[in-house]
Amino acid sequence: MKKIILISILAFLTSCIGKHRVDVWKTMAIAPGDSIVVQKVKAPVTLEIKNLSNEKLTLISQLDMPKTINANSHLDYRLPKKSRLILENQNADSVSIHLHYSSSKPIIINNKELR
Numbered sequence: 361m362k363k364i365i366l367i368s369i370l371a372f373l374t375s376c377i378g379k380h381r382v383d384v385w386k387t388m389a390i391a392p393g394d395s396i397v398v399q400k401v402k403a404p405v406t407l408e409i410k411n412l413s414n415e416k417l418t419l420i421s422q423l424d425m426p427k428t429i430n431a432n433s434h435l436d437y438r439l440p441k442k443s444r445l446i447l448e449n450q451n452a453d454s455v456s457i458h459l460h461y462s463s464s465k466p467i468i469i470n471n472k473e474l475r
Contacts, residue, residue: 383462390417390449390457398445399468409447410434410458417455420446429457 390396398405409429411417417429423443429435439445449455466473 381462381464382466383460385458385460387412387456387458390447390455392449392452392454395420395446395448396457397470398439398447399471400442400444401439401463401465401467402441403463403465404441405439405461405463405467407437407439407445408434408460409437410460412456412458413453415449415451415453415455417457418448418450420448 388396398407409417411429411431411433414431416431419425419427419429419435421444423440423445425437426435447457461467
């Protein structure tokens, strides 16, 4: 009987592996001439980036996506697995963004893992 209970508990735990979602909201400031680098993601990521400033923000990626986020606007995008994104501030003033991402694995931004 104990073996049956143990096997059922292990089966339940293995069915839950991989279903955990990472859901993070973060407000960040990008200094003039600086950038935020989203490293290659290990799982598809849903990104929502809101530009909170009066300056446009440049996006650098190999993907077919918008190249800028205009002042006081936002971008919703699904970043595929093994892709990366660079948000670059080419303005003389700093730019504030609100970043929301959702994925099954954490992402690395500027060599730091966000959870």
